[in-house]
Amino acid sequence: MSLSNKINDLLKMASKFLFFLITIILFLISGCSTSTVVDEQKSSNANLNLESEEKIVVMGRRHGNSYETEPNFINCISNNIAGIGKLNVIKEQHFLDKFYPWFEPRVAPLSLKNMKNTLNKPIVIKQVQDLRIRYMVWVDGSTETTKESGSMTCGMAPSGGCFGFKSWDKTSSYEATIWDLKHLIEKGKVKVDSKGSSYLIGIGPPIPLIAQVQGVACEGISDRLRGFFSNK
């Protein structure tokens, strides 16, 4: 075989390897992306009024047995609304402590009718007025791992690295409901569904390619919630 033939073979092999590598990378990048659907429902087209000292509280539902809305997800929404939206937001844990025990998971009102009963207690309504809480946003939902496959072994190879491939799918589904505590009516709902796949490639040090499913859901729901309010 002549030298030029050998070079041609090598070039062909290199191009095949490059094509394979690009395909793998494209597959992983497309897999890591998340798809998100956000729906909203408003009681009217007008923005919700929020006087300069009035506050919003974002709360997670935790009454169910099978799941509970993650506190870090609630913090994410609160921070996004407060930071980018420039709205007065009271932290969930601070609110829970200030109103203990009336909004604990087992006691918290699940409907506006029950909320009315809670606010009928003079000591509770006084606290609401003192803290100037105007809107309560209840967020219900969770992020679940829906599918897992592959395996990885670490520390067994002579190099001490990892070997294997692992993938998992995550699905976030949340619904936020806005209650106006001044007029005791529901002002709107935002629903977000988000899903994505993550990968962990073990060829020596493990390479994580993580889809930010919950983060994307948080951004989606926060954007829409910000759109509900006009800050005077």
Added chain:
Amino acid sequence: MDHVIVMIKRILLAASIYVCALTAGCSTHVVVMSEHPSILIKPLPYKIGLVLNNSFTNYSFTREKDDEKIIISLGDSQTELFKKIFDSMFLEATRFQSKLLAKTGSLDLFVIASVDELQLSLPKETSVNVFEIWIKYKLEIFDQDGSLITEWLVSSYGRTQTRFLKSQERALNQATKAALRDAGAQIIVGLKTVPAIRDWVDKK
């Protein structure tokens, strides 16, 4: 020769540290320390006596299963919680270490609190990746004459709020705090709805 002795000493030291680490790894001791929030409630116009005896104030739960020992000491934390609850719920709450033998005198009610049962479940025992704690409290409530009005069982539940695994100590601590918080909420909201207590309040 000295070099060999030093080497043997080092190996023995490493081995003993390894054995100690393995032994300690099979035992978890959680001392629950928690600050309980102030209670938002209008006090009932009664004076009560609250009995928190030594078995309550020093309460510690121990479970030994599959060569793993778990100890949860929550006596201090639950004592603080019960003091706070009853101080807020009633006009006046006087604490005792044991039940008075004679009539309760100026007290309208007499409450004896005890832990009836504590259960826990670890992620490796269930399909869900959370730590869970159940605490069952027994409240024996007596009237001014020392007659038993009711025996009220309060079952509370707490779990870790995150599914990411923390250290077992931190996770059990968090789940126990949640269970204590739940117990407090149930006692504050539920006491007036216990039929025997409702009847007693109506007669007063």
